[in-house]
Amino acid sequence: MNSDMHELVLLRHAEARAPHGKQDDFDRVLSARGQADAERLGAWLKQQNLRFDQVYASPSVRTRSTLASALPDHVLDAHLLPQLYLADREALQALLEQIPPRGRALLVGHNPGMEQFAGALCGWPAPRALPTCGLLRLRLEAAGKASLIESWQP
């Protein structure tokens, strides 16, 4: 990857359990299915030998758990950004401006912001559905063009 081209990988957290009682949305934990999906994603990433130069995650429990299951090697060096929690398209746009433009960056966050952001970047007429634990690997070019390299979903 040269300085004119970087990769942005958007990962939506894996499925979470519905909040119980007065549990805050922020504290929702992964469901059994979500846990399994995140582990399958980790196996796929390993198989692809996909490495990340920078990792950013929403600090919610479900995003951190997804990261820990799929990419345990990045638990310690991941940046937890409060502004990623339930970030909408505009917030993600603003956040990207704050990330150093280099290499391959991973954002672990939430929908609908993630899929709307991907749609706006790539100029899709309508956002493509991003299921829980879904991943979109995008190529961004300095000339402003963004395109989908590949996607993964459980």
Add this chain to the structure above:
Amino acid sequence: MKPLRGWLLLVLCCGVALPTSSAATLLQVDAARSHVEFGVHVLWFGKVIGVLDKLSGRVHALGAGRVQVDLRVDTRALRMQSRDYQRFASGPEFFDSAQYPRIDFRSAPFALATLASGGTVDGAVTLRGITRNVVFTVLPQPCAALAALQDADAPADSGGSMRAATSASGAAAATSALAANAAMAVAPAVFGSIVVPAAATSTAADAAVAAVPRDSCRVLARGNIRRSDFGMRGHRFTVADRIELGLVLWLRRVDAAHDAASARGASVLSPAAAASVANPAAVSSSTPPPR
């Protein structure tokens, strides 16, 4: 007859503002040393900057210390950091150089002193066949050659600011100002350091800059346009609407003989640009941007 009547009206309206063949060319853009910079912000990548090296232009004297600038920039002579950038910038989504190889700028009349003392210059830029008003901010660049010109051209009660700028420390200051200009002109200046491939003629240009004639002055100016105003609507989410323009112009005094020769081929005015100079407010309304 309607088109003819329209042209007559245009000529009548613009008679005062536009330089005609009788308007003397006071200064000529030194194409070997001058260039135009442009910068646009791209999401995640920051400001992407390019340089347009091929341009021509003149400063016309209108009398009473007033002048008017004409610039013509070739969008095909474009340098950027990489071929990808260049492809995009010269492609149909940006300058569309194949179809629109020229950018024209024509200023409204302004005081000659502004070129040295700094200030704003109104005008109209024509890009991709669309003309819009633009305001350039001229950065203060004291220059002895301009001061001498103004002394010759200006009425007795104008131009004090330029004389003050160049005479503050006497003749020695004027000489060193030129020397400073010469050193800084090696690199593009309006946007700071720009990493672009050197022009093929850079060695010759650098050598020429090292021996800046005393009848030359450097003028730096910057302004902004909105690309959507000129039909550039691609990648709206990732590429900012605002395009920053920077002019790095070396202006050289023109002698009378040269002026007579250049005036014969100097008319570069488009009807839209002419209308904009006569009535800058009319440009935006007469050519509404497509939505």
